[in-house]
Every structure is written in structure tokens, then in C-alpha cells.
Amino acid sequence: MNSKSKQDQVISNDSISLNSYEEMAEYYFKYVDTKPFNAYYERPATISLLPQVKGKKILDAGCAAGWYTKWLLDKGASVIALDFSPNMIEMTKKRVGNSAKVIKADLNEPLDFIEDESVDIVLSSLTLHYIKNWNLVMSEFNRILNSDGELIISIHHPFMDFRVFNRENYFLTELLDDEWNTNNAKVKVRFYRRPLSEIINPIIDAGFIIERLLEPMPIEEFKIAHPNTFDRLTKNPQFLFIRAKKC
Numbered sequence: 001m002n003s004k005s006k007q008d009q010v011i012s013n014d015s016i017s018l019n020s021y022e023e024m025a026e027y028y029f030k031y032v033d034t035k036p037f038n039a040y041y042e043r044p045a046t047i048s049l050l051p052q053v054k055g056k057k058i059l060d061a062g063c064a065a066g067w068y069t070k071w072l073l074d075k076g077a078s079v080i081a082l083d084f085s086p087n088m089i090e091m092t093k094k095r096v097g098n099s100a101k102v103i104k105a106d107l108n109e110p111l112d113f114i115e116d117e118s119v120d121i122v123l124s125s126l127t128l129h130y131i132k133n134w135n136l137v138m139s140e141f142n143r144i145l146n147s148d149g150e151l152i153i154s155i156h157h158p159f160m161d162f163r164v165f166n167r168e169n170y171f172l173t174e175l176l177d178d179e180w181n182t183n184n185a186k187v188k189v190r191f192y193r194r195p196l197s198e199i200i201n202p203i204i205d206a207g208f209i210i211e212r213l214l215e216p217m218p219i220e221e222f223k224i225a226h227p228n229t230f231d232r233l234t235k236n237p238q239f240l241f242i243r244a245k246k247c
């Protein structure tokens with residue numbers, strides 16, 4: 001770790017949705033652990049892509065309220081958790097105490113507080129669609145991973161965003177506005193939609209080999225909780241999952 005303190009990590013002008021996540025930190029801590037989209041769709045798919053994590057050093061990039069951070073710690077990994085939202089950082093610390101390094105940092109900026117080839121796995125779930133330019137973040141993930149290190153990501157599925165947001169030009173990378181219901185308010189969230197090639201090629205260009213691409217089905221518990229949404233998800237992808245290896 002270099003001389004920059006945790007508080008010194010810069011927030012980029014390219015950052016979007018920071019205020020939204022600041023506002024939603026308590027909501028994430030209290031309610032998102034059990035949300036069907038997370039518990040019965042996103043997490044089973046991401047976990048299926050993870051190699052053995054015991055004894056591994058893992059970066060949880062976009063940790064929010066720390067669900068993955070805690071899960072990884074419980075499985076015997078050591079974890080660096082990062083997020084650009086100070087409130088999310090507080091929620092992760094509340095969940096895991098001092099058992100992980102929890103750092104406020106922006107993925108639009110160099111991760112120069114993490115040494116070269118010092119991490120075994122980078123896990124970034126549902127976070128990279130907030131990053132416009134993937135070249136820097138992918139080359140930073142590649143730099144900090146040791147040889148044979150693994151990158152596991154989940155993001156909005158490009159087909160879903162193109163269709164649901166009724167876009168005209170698939171080939172653009174564009175900023176979209178969404179509104180989420182939380183326990184007590186609607187929160188505006190902005191994110192980037194991009195074509196599939198703009199997802200795959202920055203990963204390859206940064207020095208990864210793509211090992212697996214997943215368009216999963218929800219697990220059966222989703223059907224019990226929300227049969228209609230379960231049915232939709234068995235016909236329409238919501239998230240895209242990728243496992244890539246450093247080469």
C-alpha cells in the first residue's frame with residue numbers, strides 16, 4: 001500500500017450514481033441480502049463461477065454493504081473490499097469489523113494502493129456498469145492479479161438494457177437513467193449500457209482469457225418468492241456473468 005491514506009482516495013469526475021448509493025447504504029445493509037434478484041439469481045451464478053476461495057486474497061470491487069466480503073471471509077479468504085460510497089464503506093465495516101481491509105476508492109481511478117500481482121481473485125458484482133471507460137479498470141485488475149489470477153464479474157445484460165430501455169442504437173455506449181424502489185423512497189440511479197463487444201474486448205485487451213460466460217436461470221426459490229418474475233427470467237436474461245483468467 002502506498003502513502004495515500006484510505007480517506008485520500010480520489011473520486012473521479014467520471015463517477016456516476018455516488019449520491020444514489022450514499023442514499024441507499026442503509027437499505028442495502030438491511031434489505032438487499034434477501035432480495036430475490038440477489039439471493040436467488042445473482043449470487044448463485046457468481047458463486048458458481050468462483051474457484052476455491054479458502055486461503056486466497058480477494059478484491060471485492062464495489063462491495064456495497066459487504067455481503068460478498070462477509071461470505072468470502074467466512075469461507076476462509078482474506079479480503080480487500082472497496083467502494084466509492086463512504087456510507088457503503090461504513091456498512092461493510094459494520095458487517096465485518098476489522099476482518100477485511102475496507103477502502104473507499106473509485107474504480108475510475110488507478111488502484112495504486114494495491115501492489116502488482118498481490119491478489120488471487122478480483123470479484124466485481126453488479127458494479128462495472130457504473131464505469132464508462134473499462135480500459136483503466138481492466139488493466140488495473142490485470143496488474144494487481146498474480147499470474148493465473150481470476151476475474152469474476154456480473155453486470156446488467158446488454159440485451160436486457162437495450163430492450164427494457166427501448167434504445168435505438170445498440171452500438172452506442174450510453175448513460176441511462178433508472179429509478180429504483182427502496183423500502184422508503186424511489187432513488188434515481190444512472191448507469192452505462194454498452195454493446196457486448198464493449199464488454200468482451202476491454203477484458204481481452206487488458207490481458208485476460210475469457211473462460212466462461214454465463215446467462216443463468218434463477219434458482220427454484222425465486223419461483224416460490226415471485227413466480228411471474230421467475231418466469232420472465234427463464235426467458236429473458238437480466239444479468240451477464242464472466243469468468244476470465246489472467247494470461
Ligand SMILES: C[S@@+](CC[C@H](N)C(=O)[O-])C[C@H]1O[C@@H](n2cnc3c(N)ncnc32)[C@H](O)[C@@H]1O
Nearest residue numbers: 021062063064083084085106107125126127130
Ligand atoms: C449494485 S451495487 C453491488 C453491490 C455488491 N457487489 C453486490 O452485488 O451485492 C454497486 C456498488 O458499486 C459501487 N460503485 C459504483 N460505482 C463505483 C465506482 N466508480 N467505484 C467504486 N465503487 C462503485 C456502489 O457504491 C455500490 O455499492
